[in-house]
Amino acid sequence: MTGYLVRRLIGAVVVLFMLSFIVFMLVNAVPGNTLTRLLNQSPQGANLTPAQIEQFERDLGLDRPVLERYGNWLWSTVQGDLGESFATRLPVWDEIQDRLPKSIELVILATLISTLLAIPIGVFSAVRQGGIGDYASRVFAILGLAVPNFFLAVLVVTYAAAWGGVSLSTLDPPYIWDGVGDNLAGMIAPSLVLSASLMATVMRMQRSTVLEVVNEDYVRTARAKGLGERVVILRHVLRNSLIPVITIFANQFAFLISGAVIVEFIFRIDGIGALAVRAIRQVDFTLVLGITLVVGFGVVFINILVDLSYAWLDPRIRYS
Amino acid sequence: MTAQPAATLDEAAAVPLAPTPKWWRIWARHARSKPLGAIGALFILILIVAAIFGQDLNIGGATIIPGFSPFPAEETDILNKLGAPSWANIAGNDSLGRDMFSRIIYGARPAIIIGIVATGLGILIGTLIGMTSAYAGSVTDLLLQRLSDSFQALPPLLLMMTLVTVLTPSMTTVILVIVIFLVPGTQRVVRGTVLSAMENTYIEAARTIGAGPIRVIFRHILPNIMAPILVIASVTIGGTILAEAALSFLGLGANSAANPTWGYILFEATQRGNLDRWPWLALAPGLAITLIVLSFNLLGDALRDILDPRLRGTGSA
Numbered sequence: 001m002t003g004y005l006v007r008r009l010i011g012a013v014v015v016l017f018m019l020s021f022i023v024f025m026l027v028n029a030v031p032g033n034t035l036t037r038l039l040n041q042s043p044q045g046a047n048l049t050p051a052q053i054e055q056f057e058r059d060l061g062l063d064r065p066v067l068e069r070y071g072n073w074l075w076s077t078v079q080g081d082l083g084e085s086f087a088t089r090l091p092v093w094d095e096i097q098d099r100l101p102k103s104i105e106l107v108i109l110a111t112l113i114s115t116l117l118a119i120p121i122g123v124f125s126a127v128r129q130g131g132i133g134d135y136a137s138r139v140f141a142i143l144g145l146a147v148p149n150f151f152l153a154v155l156v157v158t159y160a161a162a163w164g165g166v167s168l169s170t171l172d173p174p175y176i177w178d179g180v181g182d183n184l185a186g187m188i189a190p191s192l193v194l195s196a197s198l199m200a201t202v203m204r205m206q207r208s209t210v211l212e213v214v215n216e217d218y219v220r221t222a223r224a225k226g227l228g229e230r231v232v233i234l235r236h237v238l239r240n241s242l243i244p245v246i247t248i249f250a251n252q253f254a255f256l257i258s259g260a261v262i263v264e265f266i267f268r269i270d271g272i273g274a275l276a277v278r279a280i281r282q283v284d285f286t287l288v289l290g291i292t293l294v295v296g297f298g299v300v301f302i303n304i305l306v307d308l309s310y311a312w313l314d315p316r317i318r319y320s
Numbered sequence: 321m322t323a324q325p326a327a328t329l330d331e332a333a334a335v336p337l338a339p340t341p342k343w344w345r346i347w348a349r350h351a352r353s354k355p356l357g358a359i360g361a362l363f364i365l366i367l368i369v370a371a372i373f374g375q376d377l378n379i380g381g382a383t384i385i386p387g388f389s390p391f392p393a394e395e396t397d398i399l400n401k402l403g404a405p406s407w408a409n410i411a412g413n414d415s416l417g418r419d420m421f422s423r424i425i426y427g428a429r430p431a432i433i434i435g436i437v438a439t440g441l442g443i444l445i446g447t448l449i450g451m452t453s454a455y456a457g458s459v460t461d462l463l464l465q466r467l468s469d470s471f472q473a474l475p476p477l478l479l480m481m482t483l484v485t486v487l488t489p490s491m492t493t494v495i496l497v498i499v500i501f502l503v504p505g506t507q508r509v510v511r512g513t514v515l516s517a518m519e520n521t522y523i524e525a526a527r528t529i530g531a532g533p534i535r536v537i538f539r540h541i542l543p544n545i546m547a548p549i550l551v552i553a554s555v556t557i558g559g560t561i562l563a564e565a566a567l568s569f570l571g572l573g574a575n576s577a578a579n580p581t582w583g584y585i586l587f588e589a590t591q592r593g594n595l596d597r598w599p600w601l602a603l604a605p606g607l608a609i610t611l612i613v614l615s616f617n618l619l620g621d622a623l624r625d626i627l628d629p630r631l632r633g634t635g636s637a
């Protein structure tokens with residue numbers, strides 16, 4: 001187990017290293033000088049003399065070769081310093097740290113909502129296969145995968161304002177420790193929108209794995225020895241059908257963060273997604289790199305956690 | 321003794337065999353058993369027709385076939401700003417008085433082009449890489465897989481937004497970016513399929529009689545993994561169209577004045593306050609995206625059931 005964990009962690013470091021290299025090269029080694037684009041976007045940019053531009057370039061270290069800059073960036077990152085944002089001159093880590101709590105909360109809420117609704121509905125749908133409830137949940141699942149989250153978000157914002165008089169897209173909710181009520185009031189609608197496609201995916205997966213598992217020999221054995229249907233479903237079917245479903249959560253995590261980018265943008269939540277949109281628009285590449293690394297770290301970490309959870313769900317799985 | 325096989329052959333030839341059903345009969349049978357898939361296919365067909373013939377079809381500067389859309393996408397009608405749906409403008413007018421129905425028809429072309437071209441290229445490159453990785457094994461496999469992990473550790477939208485921004489948005493950029501996003505996932509599935517296909521005895525047999533890697537891959541492995549690839553492709557097109565719409569919505573898509581994309585039309589709608597008073601601004605593009613993605617998903621599910629015998633009858637989807 002320890003050996004397995006060590007190997008996974010080394011693998012994770014390699015993946016993050018390659019990820020940072022890819023993104024660094026993408027943002028740097030592209031046609032069109034990044035600096036020129038940066039300056040064109042700033043109001044004073046047009047009036048700079050070539051000498052001033054050169055000075056600016058030296059200040060930011062942009063006159064060095066790309067590989068050397070990557071080396072410098074990597075060295076300071078390893079020491080825990082992600083550099084400072086080009087646009088705001090604030091430390092990148094501070095910018096990220098301020099926004100992480102709301103994004104993490106959004107993702108956790110969306111995951112909770114989809115888990116709590118999708119798993120029971122998926123099981124129910126499979127147990128009562130062909131019934132009205134099964135049919136309705138399948139229609140919902142297939143629609144949930146097709147409706148774009150930004151369309152859903154626009155509808156929610158529009159009709160919350162028109163029918164409920166609630167303006168969902170103007171106030172950035174406070175941190176959860178500054179008032180749970182106010183925070184949840186602002187977070188619940190975006191989390192619901194974000195959870196829709198995950199819910200649909202999990203529901204479909206849960207239904208089809210339950211359908212597979214109910215035909216297994218051990219389920220027949222459980223029934224044959226006289227266990228009640230409830231116990232059979234909860235103890236034998238549900239538990240054994242969870243592994244593929246948990247895998248879905250791992251696979252969907254990166255997509256969930258993609259969704260969070262859009263949802264934060266529409267609901268005006270000042271989270272990592274909104275920060276990423278801003279950083280990308282301003283070609284603020286130290287910030288883009290920092291966000292990419294932090295988010296990539298999250299995705300890799302979640303994947304390791306999910307792999308470890310398999311062993312807990314299915315005692316036959318032992319990592320060595 | 322020697323005459324007997326010949327006689328059996330003659331006999332076999334004499335017995336009237338049931339004729340092989342015509343291809344359209346086979347498809348009609350599938351359509352009856354998978355009505356939802358058939359509805360999806362029909363809607364996709366309508367959309368393709370709209371993409372090709374909706375606007376003027378120009379070849380070499382001359383209009384070959386004039387488009388059937390009621391108005392050009394850019395034509396403004398000042399007297400009809402934010403006009404509600406009517407017989408003349410069945411999906412209403414936007415804040416500049418442009419006909420929404422025509423704009424949706426014009427948006428079909430970029431959606432279809434990106435959906436088909438980006439998915440096709442992504443699947444093709446992903447298949448080549450996946451087959452190479454599985455067949456080469458050892459260090460090549462390890463490197464390619466870790467590289468693919470790195471790409472997959474990035475939220476797709478973040479990766480695509482970064483790429484589009486540094487390359488400046490255009491149709492080509494968006495296609496390229498979506499291809500880069502599709503390759504890691506596709507190659508992983510293909511690699512898995514190839515690895516299991518390689519366990520088969522006929523591969524060993526082919527190798528024994530001296531077939532080289534290229535021959536084994538293209539003559540023996542590829543034909544056996546075509547069905548899963550086709551299924552991935554049909555399910556992926558919906559996701560591709562959704563990805564482009566999301567990029568367009570953020571202003572980083574393939575939108576142009578002549579061919580507005582659905583994602584961008586939806587973004588325009590949000591720029592107009594009090595959307596509940598003119599909901600058609602958001603509903604027209606939103607429903608267009610939803611319907612087309614739904615159609616591709618339904619078709620993909622039906623194709624999977626038909627092409628993948630292992631899943632037949634499990635009632636999944």
